[in-house]
Amino acid sequence: MTQFVDAPGVIDLSWGHPDPALLPVGELAEATASALTRYGPQMLAYGAPAGPPDLIEYVCERLAETDGRAPRADEVVITAGVSQGLDVLATLLLTPGEQVLVDVPTYHLALRILADHPVELKAVASDHDGVLPDSLCAAVSRGRSGGQTVRFLYTIPTFHNPTGRAISLERRRALVEMLIDLDLRVWEDDTYRELAYDAPPPASLWALAPAGLVTRLGSFSKVVSPALRVGFVTADQATAARLAASGLFDSGGGIAHFSACVLAEYALSGRLADHIDGLRAAYARKRQALLTALAPKTDERAHWTTPGGGYFAWLRFPEPIADDKLAAAARRHRVGFLPESRFHLGDGFASSAIRLSFSMYEQSELTEAARRVVGVLDEVHSSRRGSAIA
Numbered sequence: 001m002t003q004f005v006d007a008p009g010v011i012d013l014s015w016g017h018p019d020p021a022l023l024p025v026g027e028l029a030e031a032t033a034s035a036l037t038r039y040g041p042q043m044l045a046y047g048a049p050a051g052p053p054d055l056i057e058y059v060c061e062r063l064a065e066t067d068g069r070a071p072r073a074d075e076v077v078i079t080a081g082v083s084q085g086l087d088v089l090a091t092l093l094l095t096p097g098e099q100v101l102v103d104v105p106t107y108h109l110a111l112r113i114l115a116d117h118p119v120e121l122k123a124v125a126s127d128h129d130g131v132l133p134d135s136l137c138a139a140v141s142r143g144r145s146g147g148q149t150v151r152f153l154y155t156i157p158t159f160h161n162p163t164g165r166a167i168s169l170e171r172r173r174a175l176v177e178m179l180i181d182l183d184l185r186v187w188e189d190d191t192y193r194e195l196a197y198d199a200p201p202p203a204s205l206w207a208l209a210p211a212g213l214v215t216r217l218g219s220f221s222k223v224v225s226p227a228l229r230v231g232f233v234t235a236d237q238a239t240a241a242r243l244a245a246s247g248l249f250d251s252g253g254g255i256a257h258f259s260a261c262v263l264a265e266y267a268l269s270g271r272l273a274d275h276i277d278g279l280r281a282a283y284a285r286k287r288q289a290l291l292t293a294l295a296p297k298t299d300e301r302a303h304w305t306t307p308g309g310g311y312f313a314w315l316r317f318p319e320p321i322a323d324d325k326l327a328a329a330a331r332r333h334r335v336g337f338l339p340e341s342r343f344h345l346g347d348g349f350a351s352s353a354i355r356l357s358f359s360m361y362e363q364s365e366l367t368e369a370a371r372r373v374v375g376v377l378d379e380v381h382s383s384r385r386g387s388a389i390a
């Protein structure tokens with residue numbers, strides 16, 4: 001019934017899904033009943049194209065607290081999650097043959113969504129602090145000097161999937177300046193902003209940039225439930241209006257209207273804010289369980305930096321390891337993770353890192369998972385030493 005398929009005996013850290021035990025089943029049952037009482041038949045009708053005004057109001061108020069700038073109501077459109085938002089932006093705003101840039105590694109399934117459109121995806125390099133300026137400039141001028149239209153950069157500045165990094169405020173400001181100079185627009189994936197464990201993240205690119213440069217995609221999947229399929233876009237007023245006036249929204253009305261009304265009820269009751277506080281504490285404990293168990297053992301075979309939020313730890317190796325070797329060792333040790341190659345364009349990329357998702361499992365399972373990952377590293381490391389000697 002769910003996308004996640006449990007393999008008995010395996011601890012599979014390859015899934016970036018919420019912990020089922022942290023999904024607010026009872027609270028959503030109550031919010032659904034009370035939303036139906038409050039909104040009545042309007043909740044079961046075609047919804048307003050941009051989304052229910054109550055949810056838009058919540059998004060504006062919440063971003064006033066969690067981001068550098070609150071949007072106006074006419075700068076927000078409710079979507080069916082980041083995935084649908086990205087897909088519809090690509091449908092509406094891209095012309096076949098145009099180029100979209102992605103700073104790699106990046107969310108592998110965003111690559112799949114973009115690949116469903118007849119455009120060219122081009123990689124830009126990044127480091128621990130986001131897009132590398134030289135690589136970005138080079139990609140833009142390569143594309144344009146070849147006569148191509150380079151339309152957008154898709155990027156995840158905050159609690160990045162897969163690396164967990166959050167780029168600094170300084171680098172965000174520099175990136176915005178560069179984007180203005182390059183006249184390049186951005187789709188900013190802001191899925192994990194709410195899941196900050198140590199300190200609030202810096203302002204989004206959307207908040208820092210002049211209107212029209214950045215469209216930010218937000219989601220309720222990680223802070224409430226992915227099954228609701230609700231997210232939002234913040235954009236300049238013209239882009240927001242273009243989205244809400246699309247054929248999709250015109251024909252079907254506001255997307256995920258029923259779920260969006262339930263969320264509005266949950267949010268405006270104040271219970272969502274308490275729930276998010278609880279999630280932050282719970283996911284921070286999971287992060288700690290995984291990294292503490294890895295810490296004494298990985299030394300020169302792998303290293304990582306503690307992610308300040310989100311779902312992922314990124315374990316780096318000093319040298320690339322073939323995916324099939326990693327996968328075979330993972331099977332033997334009954335643990336799952338995703339190799340770096342999955343987060344790059346094209347085939348044949350040699351992975352120097354793996355993504356470990358600490359969101360789904362309990363702390364004791366994460367401790368055991370870390371032990372198994374260390375087993376994988378030991379095995380791969382000793383077989384490499386063996387082949388170096390041989």
Ligand SMILES: Cc1ncc(COP(=O)(O)O)c(C=O)c1O
Pocket residue numbers: 016080081082083084107110156161189191218219220221226230231
């Ligand atoms: C970076 C990133 N963007 C988007 C999504 C999907 O978001 P949604 O459920 O809102 O479509 C995910 C889910 O893992 C993600 O990690």
